[in-house]
Amino acid sequence: MEKKAPSKTAEATAPFEFESQDIGVPKLLLDPNNYRFLDRRKFKKKATNRSHEESVQRATLESLEQSYQLDELKHSILTNGYVPMERVIVVPYPAKAGFFLVVEGNRRVAALKSLLQEEQDGVRELVPFQRTSFSKIPCAVLKSSGLSLKHAERIIMGIRHIAGPKEWGAYQQALLVTELKDDEDLEFREIGEMLGIASVEAARRYRAIAALKQMEGDDLFSKKAESAFYRLFHELVALPEVRKRFGWSAEKNAFSDMERAREFFELICGDTKIEPKLKTYSDVRKLKSVIGHPKAEDSLFNPDEPLSEAIRIGEQGRKTVDTSDLLEEAKASLTGIGLLQAQTLSLQDLKIVDELLNFLQQLKKAGPNKKNT
Numbered sequence: 001m002e003k004k005a006p007s008k009t010a011e012a013t014a015p016f017e018f019e020s021q022d023i024g025v026p027k028l029l030l031d032p033n034n035y036r037f038l039d040r041r042k043f044k045k046k047a048t049n050r051s052h053e054e055s056v057q058r059a060t061l062e063s064l065e066q067s068y069q070l071d072e073l074k075h076s077i078l079t080n081g082y083v084p085m086e087r088v089i090v091v092p093y094p095a096k097a098g099f100f101l102v103v104e105g106n107r108r109v110a111a112l113k114s115l116l117q118e119e120q121d122g123v124r125e126l127v128p129f130q131r132t133s134f135s136k137i138p139c140a141v142l143k144s145s146g147l148s149l150k151h152a153e154r155i156i157m158g159i160r161h162i163a164g165p166k167e168w169g170a171y172q173q174a175l176l177v178t179e180l181k182d183d184e185d186l187e188f189r190e191i192g193e194m195l196g197i198a199s200v201e202a203a204r205r206y207r208a209i210a211a212l213k214q215m216e217g218d219d220l221f222s223k224k225a226e227s228a229f230y231r232l233f234h235e236l237v238a239l240p241e242v243r244k245r246f247g248w249s250a251e252k253n254a255f256s257d258m259e260r261a262r263e264f265f266e267l268i269c270g271d272t273k274i275e276p277k278l279k280t281y282s283d284v285r286k287l288k289s290v291i292g293h294p295k296a297e298d299s300l301f302n303p304d305e306p307l308s309e310a311i312r313i314g315e316q317g318r319k320t321v322d323t324s325d326l327l328e329e330a331k332a333s334l335t336g337i338g339l340l341q342a343q344t345l346s347l348q349d350l351k352i353v354d355e356l357l358n359f360l361q362q363l364k365k366a367g368p369n370k371k372n373t
Contacts, residue, residue, distance in 0.1 A: 017143040020087070024136050025112050029093055029101045030060040037063060049095040064110040069196070073111045076196040082112065082133050087140040103142060112137070171230040174205035181206050208234040210253050214261070221265045232268050235284040242284070245291045263301065277307045289314040 032046040050056055064070055088105030102109050112134045118124045119131070126134065173195075180191045181202075188206070192199035211233040216225040236243055243250070246264040247257025255261035270276035277300070278284055289311055290296040296314035299305045345353070 018089075018140040019143060021139055021141050022136050023090065023100060023139045023141075025109065025116060025134065027099050028088070028090060028109050028113075028137075028139070029099055030057055030064070030106050030110055030113070031102055032056050032060045034060075034106050051101060052093065052096045052099055061110050061113060064107060065114060068107055068110075070107065070111050070114060072192070072196045072198060073107060074115055075193040077111055077115065077134070078130070079190075079193040081130070082108075082137060084138050087138050089140050089142055091142050100139070100141065109137075170205075170234065171227045174209045174230060174234070177202050177205045178209045204234065204238055207237040207250070207253055211237060211248065211255065214255050215265055218258070218262070218265070220262060221269065224265070224269045229268055231281045232278060232284050235281040236264065239285070239288060241291050242287045245287075267300070274303050283307060286311050293317045 029051050032051055033048075037043050046056055086105070088109060089103045090100035090105075091103055093099040093101045115124070115126065115134055116131075119126045177191055177195070180186045180194070181188070186194075188199040188202040191197075191202040195202070208230055212225065212227075212230050215221050215229065215233075218225075236246065237248060237250070245260065247255045247260035249256040264278075267278045268276050278287075286307070287300075290300050290313075293314045296310045296317060299310035299313050300307070
């Protein structure tokens with residue numbers, strides 16, 4: 001059988017060609033039609049031959065600053081210098097000679113532009129070395145290869161963001177934070193600046209790892225502990241009422257009450273017969289409506305009732321109720337105690353009665369001072 005000649009498409013898909021070039025940051029144009037913006041409701045694509053216009057570039061920079069954590073990236077660049085571990089990928093911009101449109105690396109270029117603009121505006125002062133290294137960076141100029149330059153651009157972005165390098169998982173990121181804190185004795189502010197995250201987030205990751213490690217070292221739960229629980233602890237340590245209920249001490253960075261901690265461990269582990277009640281970070285977050293409500297907590301720890309029931313009870317208990325209805329309900333409940341039953345009240349019961357009387361006196365004093373007319 002005669003072999004078919006390669007199609008034009010097959011011949012056209014040659015490997016990408018790049019040319020290394022140091023390019024001044026002012027000559028690098030942010031892409032106003034960046035894929036980051038496409039899911040915005042009111043986004044409208046800009047004409048490709050107007051990307052160089054000052055108003056378009058200013059609006060693009062503002063969008064990146066507002067929505068993509070440029071402040072954290074800028075802190076990292078100021079702390080570590082601009083580190084070109086991955087070259088910014090650009091294409092020649094046909095509408096203005098000598099300019100290049102950024103294909104990959106818009107955030108990094110935007111961070112540099114923002115820092116240089118802040119110095120120009122008198123907001124910050126850069127040292128000469130920073131000014132030099134931020135003003136001109138190594139780039140990879142993508143040459144027309146394959147079907148078209150635009151096709152090459154799309155494939156490059158797909159390789160980078162879909163099929164290619166992935167970000168570390170949350171657990172791995174938290175382990176790095178822990179090593180920087182414990183092994184190098186760095187402050188959370190320093191860690192945040194180095195990694196491009198907020199210092200409070202660095203602290204939260206550190207605490208979540210500490211909580212998970214405590215579970216790993218517990219005699220009763222060590223064999224059930226797994227890295228997938230990290231996200232649940234990440235949520236737990238961020239919720240004041242919830243972490244207090246389960247014995248977590250922010251000051252000690254540890255569970256100070258292991259009995260309460262084990263209650264949480266059990267909720268995320270379950271056993272061979274019972275499914276865990278808390279499976280996602282969202283489940284842990286919903287505990288805000290449960291903790292502090294006795295009936296809701298009873299439901300939470302009842303293996304025969306689902307988490308949804310505990311949440312329902314908790315949310316119902318927190319609904320705003322008319323004050324008059326509450327007082328009538330309390331009156332009806334208390335008048336149900338007969339005089340014969342009153343004779344059997346214990347010392348603890350009498351203490352509660354005194355507390356109720358004291359509370360009612362305070363309630364009466366706090367009410368409006370209405371005089372009979």
